[in-house]
Amino acid sequence: MPVNWGEYRAEGCWDELVAANGGARPGAGPLLATLAGLTDEQMREHRAAAELAIRAMGITFTVYDGEADIDREWPFDIVPRLIRSDEWRQIARGLRQRVRALNAFINDTYHSRRFLRESDMPAEYVLNSREYRQRCVGIDPPHGVWAHVCGSDLVRDETGKIHVLEDNLRVPSGVSYMLENRGVMKRVFPELFEHYGVHPVDDYPGLLSACLRSLAPRAQTAPRVAVLTPGIHNSAYFEHAYLAREMAADLVEGQDLVVGDDDCVYMKTVEGLVRVDVIYRRVDDTFLDPKAFRPDSLLGVAGLVRAWQAGNVALANAPGCGVADDKVIYTYVPDMIRFFLAEEPILPNVPTYRCVEKSQRDHVLANMRDLVVKPANESGGYGILIGPQSTRKEREDCARAVRANPRNFIAQPMLTLSTAPTLVAGNAIEPRHLDLRPFVLSGERVEVTTGGLTRVALRKGSTVVNSSQGGGSKDTWVIESWASDREAR
Amino acid sequence: MSAVLSRVAQRTYWLGRYLERGDATGRLVTVNANLLMDLPVRLPLGWYPLIAITGAEGLFRELYPHDAAQSERTVCRFLTSDARNPGAIIRSLAAARDNARNVRETMPRSTFEYINELYLYARSTLPAATSRTLRGEALDGISRRVQQLEGFLSQNMLHDMHWEILRLGNHLERADMTTRILDVRSADLFAGRHDLAPFEDIQWRSVLRSAYAMQPYNASVRGPVTAAGALEFLFKDERLPRSYLRCLRSVRRSLLSLPRRQRPLRLCAEAVGMIEATDVGRLALAGQSAELHAFIDSCQARIGELHAAIARAYFDVPAARAGSKA
Numbered sequence: 001m002p003v004n005w006g007e008y009r010a011e012g013c014w015d016e017l018v019a020a021n022g023g024a025r026p027g028a029g030p031l032l033a034t035l036a037g038l039t040d041e042q043m044r045e046h047r048a049a050a051e052l053a054i055r056a057m058g059i060t061f062t063v064y065d066g067e068a069d070i071d072r073e074w075p076f077d078i079v080p081r082l083i084r085s086d087e088w089r090q091i092a093r094g095l096r097q098r099v100r101a102l103n104a105f106i107n108d109t110y111h112s113r114r115f116l117r118e119s120d121m122p123a124e125y126v127l128n129s130r131e132y133r134q135r136c137v138g139i140d141p142p143h144g145v146w147a148h149v150c151g152s153d154l155v156r157d158e159t160g161k162i163h164v165l166e167d168n169l170r171v172p173s174g175v176s177y178m179l180e181n182r183g184v185m186k187r188v189f190p191e192l193f194e195h196y197g198v199h200p201v202d203d204y205p206g207l208l209s210a211c212l213r214s215l216a217p218r219a220q221t222a223p224r225v226a227v228l229t230p231g232i233h234n235s236a237y238f239e240h241a242y243l244a245r246e247m248a249a250d251l252v253e254g255q256d257l258v259v260g261d262d263d264c265v266y267m268k269t270v271e272g273l274v275r276v277d278v279i280y281r282r283v284d285d286t287f288l289d290p291k292a293f294r295p296d297s298l299l300g301v302a303g304l305v306r307a308w309q310a311g312n313v314a315l316a317n318a319p320g321c322g323v324a325d326d327k328v329i330y331t332y333v334p335d336m337i338r339f340f341l342a343e344e345p346i347l348p349n350v351p352t353y354r355c356v357e358k359s360q361r362d363h364v365l366a367n368m369r370d371l372v373v374k375p376a377n378e379s380g381g382y383g384i385l386i387g388p389q390s391t392r393k394e395r396e397d398c399a400r401a402v403r404a405n406p407r408n409f410i411a412q413p414m415l416t417l418s419t420a421p422t423l424v425a426g427n428a429i430e431p432r433h434l435d436l437r438p439f440v441l442s443g444e445r446v447e448v449t450t451g452g453l454t455r456v457a458l459r460k461g462s463t464v465v466n467s468s469q470g471g472g473s474k475d476t477w478v479i480e481s482w483a484s485d486r487e488a489r
Numbered sequence: 490m491s492a493v494l495s496r497v498a499q500r501t502y503w504l505g506r507y508l509e510r511g512d513a514t515g516r517l518v519t520v521n522a523n524l525l526m527d528l529p530v531r532l533p534l535g536w537y538p539l540i541a542i543t544g545a546e547g548l549f550r551e552l553y554p555h556d557a558a559q560s561e562r563t564v565c566r567f568l569t570s571d572a573r574n575p576g577a578i579i580r581s582l583a584a585a586r587d588n589a590r591n592v593r594e595t596m597p598r599s600t601f602e603y604i605n606e607l608y609l610y611a612r613s614t615l616p617a618a619t620s621r622t623l624r625g626e627a628l629d630g631i632s633r634r635v636q637q638l639e640g641f642l643s644q645n646m647l648h649d650m651h652w653e654i655l656r657l658g659n660h661l662e663r664a665d666m667t668t669r670i671l672d673v674r675s676a677d678l679f680a681g682r683h684d685l686a687p688f689e690d691i692q693w694r695s696v697l698r699s700a701y702a703m704q705p706y707n708a709s710v711r712g713p714v715t716a717a718g719a720l721e722f723l724f725k726d727e728r729l730p731r732s733y734l735r736c737l738r739s740v741r742r743s744l745l746s747l748p749r750r751q752r753p754l755r756l757c758a759e760a761v762g763m764i765e766a767t768d769v770g771r772l773a774l775a776g777q778s779a780e781l782h783a784f785i786d787s788c789q790a791r792i793g794e795l796h797a798a799i800a801r802a803y804f805d806v807p808a809a810r811a812g813s814k815a
């Protein structure tokens with residue numbers, strides 16, 4: 001028998017399924033009992049079945065190895081992560097609140113700037129942000145929404161409290177894997193579903209499609225929606241293709257689009273040029289339009305930003321919305337919630353030092369060994385210094401970088417991310433750290449995915465969950481709370 | 490039916506062509522091998538005609554300057570696993586895979602997976618195709634997978650514009666390959682050699698087999714295999730899925746469900762007119778081999794024109810007219 005829950009210990013962390021005394025967390029009983037009832041052989045079979053399903057379903061992400069693209073199979077752990085629906089409702093409420101405030105902040109930034117004038121935040125934090133776009137000033141996107149798709153990363157600390165680690169507002173990815181994980185789980189562990197009322201997740205493509213259609217500039221029944229991808233070499237191309245297919249939208253590259261003299265966007269089709277109403281762009285701002293931003297961009301469409309400014313096409317997310325994705329700006333989100341919504345934040349931030357402020361910078365430089373130092377505007381886990389695991393040289397390099405450009409860095413205390421039982425090498429089940437990325441859609445309405453993408457650091461002790469750096473994923477089950485009353489039999 | 494992106498149309502069309510080409514090239518190799526085994530050793534028939542058919546004489550000489558004899562091993566490698574030859578099976582299947590990867594959102598979701606498997610199978614088995622004993626299985630395996638894929642798509646894909654464009658590529662390539670297969674034996678090898686007359690029928694049997702047409706020929710003609718009969722059957726029998734005329738009719742049917750079809754449709758009609766007006770059986774008569782070859786050339790030229798018209802109509806959409814209201 002591979003699992004003995006009496007011996008399972010997540011030292012110093014909150015475990016999602018197993019309480020400190022080795023007993024099941026509310027709701028986890030049937031899952032733990034099922035796993036404990038599996039023989040070594042059965043466990044191996046389930047894992048093999050998952051690998052087979054992932055290959056058969058063609059779930060991949062792309063890595064570039066310097067010579068050619070390689071489609072790697074998506075790393076997946078067969079033990080699901082459980083969240084009780086009463087807790088989830090509260091988290092979802094917190095996310096909706098947060099994203100409403102973020103959108104109000106972005107809209108305010110490009111219009112009256114009340115927050116910049118009236119809050120404690122120095123205006124230059126925004127105006128000097130790498131993600132601030134002067135040419136977005138005065139633009140009125142539909143519903144006043146700029147960040148239509150937001151992926152916020154949530155972590156749970158050692159006391160069990162959920163925090164928001166960061167908000168990804170530019171081109172967040174991962175949602176297709178959330179959907180695919182459920183498909184794999186249904187194939188591999190159908191018997192587990194019997195114990196739980198697992199809330200379905202597959203309404204997402206429909207919600208996304210409705211969200212995008214609600215942005216269409218022309219009043220008509222069937223707006224033409226396109227997903228703009230950088231192309232097959234992008235690591236998230238699988239997801240771009242997946243979402244386009246599920247929404248029956250066109251998957252376009254920059255070369256497929258053209259902006260006419262009438263400032264409308266057209267796609268080149270076998271019928272000639274056909275007007276596009278909404279573009280779900282998975283290309284960074286700066287590559288969107290060589291005329292507006294980087295002139296060397298081959299991925300973009302000349303004149304696209306002009307067409308957007310003229311209100312002839314909707315872009316999701318809107319250019320310039322990355323200003324709220326900046327980790328220095330992040331520290332003010334609780335203030336934004338109070339300022340714009342007159343509400344108290346439901347989900348707290350992680351305590352964060354702004355290196356741009358001298359007293360905080362001095363503290364960071366003096367305590368680098370105990371902190372995590374992050375660039376304000378990177379994603380994918382790049383450029384991060386994890387103090388306790390760093391070498392002296394790394395800390396010196398980092399300190400130099402912080403002094404040279406303090407605005408570009410923040411620091412956070414070392415978090416003890418929560419863990420969950422994970423099937424590791426040797427057919428054993430051990431605790432591994434994880435986070436959660438739910439996705440929030442904002443258009444005419446604000447919707448949250450049911451759960452989200454749980455990313456798990458497969459290396460022992462690691463807290464790096466990015467798939468490009470050894471991270472895997474788990475299916476995330478939002479379960480009916482009554483399941484917690486049923487104990488393992 | 491909503492309009493298909495030009496880039497997607499182009500990729501889809503080439504996916505159809507490359508799948509067909511990979512399969513047909515394999516059949517050419519198989520059938521040539523079988524034919525050689527049936528013929529007397531003294532006949533000057535070798536492997537080189539396959540190079541000529543695929544139009545790769547120059548490249549072959551460049552890559553294998555020392556193989557004056559055009560040996561079986563070299564020619565087979567050149568046509569199957571040699572990635573330096575754009576006409577090699579492995580290159581056709583790699584191109585099919587690349588195109589499928591770029592349009593995966595428009596096809597049933599397992600499609601790319603199947604094509605990927607097909608490619609990986611070809612990559613691992615084709616190097617063995619230089620060996621006589623292993624060749625048959627490797628090439629059969631590819632044909633079988635291509636045909637399963639085509640069946641899968643036919644049964645599971647929405648028969649919309651994407652489908653018609655895929656079929657367009659499929660049938661145009663098939664028409665082209667059928668003429669190339671016929672060209673293999675357009676050379677009049679038996680002229681004046683009455684002692685070899687018994688082998689003439691073997692030669693045409695092999696041609697029919699390359700087009701999966703041997704059994705249909707027997708069922709349809711119920712007589713001996715003759716040059717005239719085989720030519721008539723492969724060019725003009727509309728019940729035969731791979732006949733030249735049938736392929737053109739399929740191209741026409743696909744075009745009818747596409748927009749902006751005037752010019753491609755007209756060229757297609759002209760190609761049909763030409764084949765209908767030609768007594769192909771007459772081209773089989775002894776001494777007419779040059780004429781047969783010329784006729785095949787003109788068929789291939791028509792296919793080339795048709796391809797160019799399709800590319801112009803669907804793949805190269807001029808951006809200049811954008812926004813200036815018609």
